[in-house]
Amino acid sequence: MTATTSAPKSDSKRLENRARPGQSSPKLAYLPIIFLAFAIGVPLLIIVIYSFLEKPSQGTGVKWVFTTENYKALFIQQKLDGTTSLDTRYIKVLWTSFIYSLITTIVTLILSVPVAMWIATRDARRRTLLVALVTLPFWISILIRTYGMRQIIADEGPIGKFLSLFNIDWSILYSPPATILGLIYVFLPFMILPIYASAERFDFRLAEAAYDLGAKKLTVVRKIILPSIRPGIISGVALVFIPALGSFLQSDMLGGGKTNMVANVIANNFGQARNWPFGSALAVLLIVLTLLFILIIQGVSQRRGDKVELV
C-alpha cells in the first residue's frame, strides 16, 4: 500500500488524465482480471461459502448443508457438560494476534523513524549503501530470518551464553516475547523502507527555515518533519500491521508450536483438526477485521488530505 500526500499536479501532464489516441485499451486488463477472478476471487468465494457449511463426519472437506453454527462457534462454546457459554478461546486468539501486531507496529515505528531520518541525512553514497543494507533482509526468506532469530534467542544461543557469564537466566524462546521479537525482526524493513522513501523526499531547507525563524528543535520535528513523512509512516504501519496480524511462522517457530495466533488456528483447522467450515469462518473474520483496519487507515489519512492507494 502506498500513501501519498496530494500535492498540486506537476507540470508534466499525467498519463492517466487524458484519453488520447495511441493509448492502450482497457481491454488489455481483461486477461489479468479474468485470471485473478479465478485464482483469487474464487478461492475467497469458496472460503466464504465453506464458512456456512457443515463439517462432514469424517473430518476433511465440507458437507453441503447450510448452517451458521461456525460463526456461533467463534463466540459461543458448547461445553462438554452440555452448557453453552461465551467462548473466550477464539476471542483470545484474535486479541492475541491484535496485541502482537500492535506491539510490533509500535516498536518498529519507534525504531524506524530515527533510522529512516538518519539514513536520509547521510551523504548520497552512504545513503545508497545504507538503503541496500536495509533492503537486503527484505529479500531474504522470512523462514530463514525467523530461523536465524530462533538460534540467536535460544537458551543456549549467543545471548544466553553471554548473559550466563553474569549468572542471568535467559529463557525467552517458546514464549510470547519470542514471537513478538520475531515479528519485530521480520517486519522492521517493511517499516523502514516506506518511511525512508518519504524522508528522502523531504527538503531539509524547510526545517532549517523553521529553525531560523525561531522554532525549537522539537517543534521542528513535530510540526514540520513528522507531517512530511506521515505518508511513509501510514504506509509502513499498514505494511507491518496487516501481515503481522495474519502471520503464521513466528508463532509456530518461536512460540513453541502453539496455535495462539489467528493464522495458526486457521491452518490447524485445515490440517490436523480437520474442521474446514470453522477454519473458513475464522478466515472470513480475519478478512473482515483487516478490511476494517484498512478503512480506518483510509479514513484517518484522507481526513488529513493524504491519498492512500492499494497498488
Added chain:
Amino acid sequence: MTHTQTPTSKRGKLVNLRNFPGFNPTAWFVLFFLYSPLVYVVIYSFNSSRIGAVWESFSVKWYGKVFENDDIQRALKNSLQVGFVATLLSTILAVMAALGLLRMKRAGKAVAIALIGAPLIIAEIVLAVGTLGLFIAVGVPLGKIGLMVAHTAFCIPFALLPIRARLSQLDMAPFEAAADLGANERQILRRITLPLLAPAIFAGALLAFAISIDDFITSFFVAGPGATTLPVYIFGMIRSTVTPEVNAISTLLLLFSGSVLIGSYLIQRKRR
C-alpha cells in the same frame, strides 16, 4: 540535498539539523539487530558439531551434505521451475494490467485493483486454504501446475508495483509526438511504452521471482507430493532439525539473494 548555511541557535551555538540526538546509535543498533541472526547463520553453518549451538571446529562438511542431498536438489528444482513460470506469467499479466488499468472506468478499476491487491491485504493463510478448496472443487491434482497458478496470482501485485509507479512518472511528450506522427496503438505500445517501462518491468519480475522463491504458506498447503519447494523442505528440516545443514542451505540462499540484489543494483547503475 543541497548544502545550506548551518543554522545557529539563538545563543550562537552551531546546530546541525541533520543530527538528532540518539538517531545515530539507534540506527547502528537497528542494523546490528537486522544482521546478527544472518551473520550467526553464516558462521554456524561452518560448525562441525551436529548440535548447533555448541561450536566445535570449522568445517565445510555441511555444505558437502547439502550438495549430495537429493531431496534438496529436487526441492530447489521445483522452486526454480515454479518461480520462473510464475515470474514470467505474473510479469506479463502485470504489464497488461498496468496498461489496461490506466483507462479503465471507475467500477471496473475498483474491482481490478481489489483483485490484484488482495494478496497484499489478505493474510496468506486465507488465500492458501482457499486455493486448496478451489483445486479440490475443480479437481486439480495437487502438484506443480497448481502451485504455478497460485504463485502467479500472488506475484502479480508485486510485479505490478514498480510498473505502475514508473507509468505514473512517464512524460507524455514521446506519446504525443508519436500520435502526431500517425503511430497506431500497437506501435506506440511496442516502440515507446514497453521500452520506457523496461527497467520497471525488470524490477517487477525480480520482485515477483523473489516472492515466489521465498513463499512458504501457500506452497505448504497447495503442494502435493513431488512439488515440495525449497522453503517447505527447509521448514520440514527445521522441524526435525539437523541444524547445521539448515544453516548451510540458508547461507547459500543468502548468497543467492545477495548476489541477485547486488546484480540488479549494478545493472540499474549501468543503465543510468
Added chain:
Amino acid sequence: MASTKRRRASYIAALAAAGALLLSACGGETTADTGASETAAATTGDFPTTGSGVVNVYNWTDYIDPEELKRFTAETGIEVILDTYDSNETLLAKLQSGATGYDVIVPSDYMVAQMVELGLLQDIGVSSFPNGGNIKDNLVDVYWDSGRNYSAPWNYGTTGIACNFAAEPECANIKSWKDYFTAGLPKMDSLKDQVEVVSAALRATGVAGADLCTTDTAKYIAAEELLAGFKPAVIESDGGIERVTAGTSNVRHAWNGSTHRMTVENPDVQYIYPSDGLNLWADNLAVPVGAPNLDNAKIFINWMMGPEAAGKQSNFSGYDNGIKGSDAFMDEALKTDPAVVVPADKQALISPLPNCGEEARELYTQVFTTWTTSQ
C-alpha cells in the same frame, strides 16, 4: 535497429527457456510408472525385486533411515522421494485433501482401521508377498488388518515420558501422567497429537486403558480440567530428540524409540513408564488408493519386510519391529534399553489404543482444541 533485434532475440530466448521449464514441469515425478512391469529384471515368481522410477513415501518425520533408503535404491533401482508429517490426523487430513501422489504411507494401528473404513487404502495382499512370511506371528492377525491385506508391520512402541534426570531433578518425582501434567516445570514438551495427549489425560484422571474410547462426557470434562493447568513450553511432535539432546527441553511426552535415541546421546535421559498406564501402538506401511507407482510401492514394502532392512531401520529409529529374524541385525544397545524392551514389571501398564468411534473421536478433538487454543 540492432538493439531491437537483440532484444527480440533475448525475448524469444527467455520465452523458450520458460517454455522448456514449463514442459519439464508437466512431466512430474508422480506419473504412474508403466516401466516397472516391463523392465522387471529379476523376479521371484511373479513378484519383481527391481524396478525403475520413483516411489513417493509419506512418513513420520525423522522416522526412516536415510542410509536404508540409499541401500534400497542401490538394490532395486527405484528412487525414494520422502515427504513427512507429524501425526496420524495430519496424514489423514492430507490424504483427504486430495494429495493423491503418495505411494506408501505409514499409519498407526487405529488409523489403518479408520482408513480401511473410509476406503482410503488399497488391498495389496501383504501376507502373500515374498517376505510376507517374515511377519511376527503375533502381528499377523491384528484388529486393524486381520490377515494383513492392507498393511505391513513397521515399527511398534509405547508412548511415555522422556526425562533428563540430571538437568531436571524433579524427574524423580514424575511417576505418572498425573505427575507429568501437574508438574509445572520449565522446559517441558508435549506431543502435538490429540490421541496421545488426550488419552494420557484420560489415564491421568483414572480412566482404564480399555475404556479410552468412552463416550462418557464426564470423563472428558475431568481430562479437560487437568489439561487446563498444563502449559508446556513447546507443543511439537517433531524435533523432540534434538531439543532434549540440546537441553532446550528436559521433560517430554515422547515415544520410546525417540527416547532411546536421546539416551544414546545423553545417558541422563531416561524413559518413564507412567503408573497410570501408557499406549502401545504399532505403525504400518500401507498403500493409499490412487497411488501412482503401485508396483514400486509393493517392492518397497516387500523390501522393508526383509530382516536386514527391518533390523537396520530399528537401529535408526530406536523401536522394535514386526519382522522375524531382524534381531540378528539389531544393536545390542536396543536390546538392553528398558525403553525399547519392556521390563517384565511394566508389562501390565501397556495397553493398545483401539480405534474409537466417531463420537469419541469428536470428544478427543474438542478436548485437544480447547487445550491448544488456551495456551
